Amino acid sequence: MSVTYQFEYGERLRCAFIGAGGHSYRNVYPAFQYAPVELVAVCDVQLDRAETYARQFGAAAAYDDHHQLLAVERPDAVFIVTSYTDAGDVQATALAEDCLRAGAHVWMEKPTAAGIAQLDRLQAAADETGRTVMTGLKKIFTPAMEKVKSILATPEFGPVSSIAVRYPQALPAPDDRSDDAKMIGFLDHIFHPAAILTHLMGPVRRLSYEWEPRTGASVSSLLFESGAIGALHLAAGAANSAPLERVEVIGAGANVVVENGVRITYYRAGADLGYGRSASFVTDDAVAPLHWEPEFSLGQLYNKNLFYLGYVPEIVHFCEHVLAGTPVQKGTLADVREILKLYELYRRLPAGTSATMGS
Known part of the structure; x- marks a missing residue:
């Protein structure tokens, strides 16, 4: 497999990123070097971290409210790497629904949801909006x-x-x-x-x-x-x-x-x-x-x-299928259901x- 560098792609997705934690810093943002991604904005509940990540990875804007980000930037796709609520819910599930309803495709880190009931709601939002949701099943x-x-x-x-x-x-x-x-x-x-x-x-x-x-x-x-x-x-x-x-x-x-x-x-x-x-x-x-x-x-x-851990291949898979208007083949909500x-x-x-x- 020959790798295409980010700047060599003729067409790129306008992407936003929700989450500014250690895992995404090490493994997800750096993978954009090899994917058709134009990072336009970063969002985190800690605005100073969002601003730091935006500077580090070349985004023009930073937000601490994802609703504002979606309304202002209207990205093609959103990457979500967040954590859990104190009660044990997956924060990314509700965030992904908001992104879908704002018209964006979604790549989200696993776990997609804390159970089948939450996954069903996300699936319904994906079906309603006709947007892609892919989970980072790197393995x-x-x-x-x-x-x-x-x-x-x-x-x-x-x-x-x-x-x-x-x-x-x-x-x-x-x-x-x-x-x-x-x-x-x-x-x-x-x-x-x-x-x-x-x-x-x-x-x-x-x-x-x-x-x-x-x-x-x-x-x-x-x-x-x-x-x-x-x-x-x-x-x-x-x-x-x-x-x-x-x-x-x-x-x-x-x-x-x-x-x-x-x-x-x-x-x-x-x-x-x-x-x-x-x-x-x-x-x-x-x-x-x-x-x-x-x-x-x-x-x-x-x-x-x-x-070799699969980060770049999974992100490229998502981006290329969204750009082509075709369904992703791996990391689907059906895969997550199993x-x-x-x-x-x-x-x-x-x-x-x-x-x-x-x-």
Whole structure:
């Protein structure tokens, strides 16, 4: 993939940004260097921060009231990266509705909403206005996951039979799961592994899990609508210095593994290592494992976290589809619905029991 720099695009979206926090400073605003974005205004409840970010990232105006921003600037699109209310609601959900009704398309950081009911209201606003809403599901835009998705689609890999995803996240105690504020951490992070699971495997049909009370770790068993099965290991208690995640997908005599988000190994079908008679572990070149990982010595774009973590690809995807007047293909509200179904099931399902996913 050849990258186009911002100033090289012939057409750009007039964009506003709501939110001036640390995450957006590190990972979202800088990604505009490689996207068809003309940043015209920044809004934050702290006006001095909005002014600072506007100066830093080249916007002409700063606001502390998003209604005023929308009325004055009338942007084509708005990026929203905000936090939670004290009660545990996702601030961005209501902000996105306001932006849609003002005529703007919306890119919003996950989580999109705190539940299906809130998502339904946002979907209704999107349907009513005919505007695009996309959520930043960065994991499914990473080069590693895009490569896995393409491998799974090949005849050589065969039908996908199972998946295992490891991600370090605690599930709160049962008595806390009805409290939106106490569920913020889980809501915030379940979007990552759940996006991978549903993107690669499709909707989940049935879930059960076991829960460990000291750390909040859990291991879930999943049945997908396709008939494939999976395991989600939420590995709370893992060392902070350890690689965060691992994904392995099994096909028919083949499997593909992604470790630490950047190391891909494809174990291809067809290797013959007969038991008891094979003197060498080295397989024929035609069926040997394939391995990819970036180098980190050169000042290349692919070894910037903005690219290998998926930030630039997801933002470019949003902008290019809005400019073309076509629906986004990933990070849709339908994708989010599948994730929130899982989230709500974890909230109400006791450990050691099984439940079928609702619609």
